[in-house]
Amino acid sequence: QVHLVESGGGLVRPGGSLRLSCAASGSIFSINRMAWYRQAPGKQRELVAAITSGDSTDYLDSVKARFTISRDTAANTVHLQMNALKPEDTAVYYCNFFWGNRFSSWGQGTQVTVSS
Numbered sequence: 001q002v003h004l005v006e007s008g009g010g011l012v013r014p015g016g017s018l019r020l021s022c023a024a025s026g027s028i029f030s031i032n033r034m035a036w037y038r039q040a041p042g043k044q045r046e047l048v049a050a051i052t053s054g055d056s057t058d059y060l061d062s063v064k065a066r067f068t069i070s071r072d073t074a075a076n077t078v079h080l081q082m083n084a085l086k087p088e089d090t091a092v093y094y095c096n097f098f099w100g101n102r103f104s105s106w107g108q109g110t111q112v113t114v115s116s
């Protein structure tokens with residue numbers, strides 16, 4: 001059994017910053033890719049950022065230059081540093097690990113609200 005636990009969400013004013021973290025526990029091995037998705041009310045879930053085992057990164061166009069994804073391989077943890085937050089960044093953020101070349105695990109989600 002593999003569990004992903006997210007932390008770091010909350011309420012922040014426009015222009016502020018938050019750092020999300022997601023840690024995996026259990027029998028996880030060979031993590032191929034770590035990613036963050038988000039889903040706003042009434043919208044589809046979308047990929048925000050991803051990082052591969054080779055440290056290649058990919059970002060949603062609207063968050064480029066504001067968000068940074070990073071990983072701690074030894075701790076099976078991924079982080080998402082979010083700066084210059086905007087109201088349109090408000091969503092539930094989910095982490096996802098693709099591992100063992102065929103398994104996919106999701107976190108439970110953490111709410112990020114950007115509002116004055």
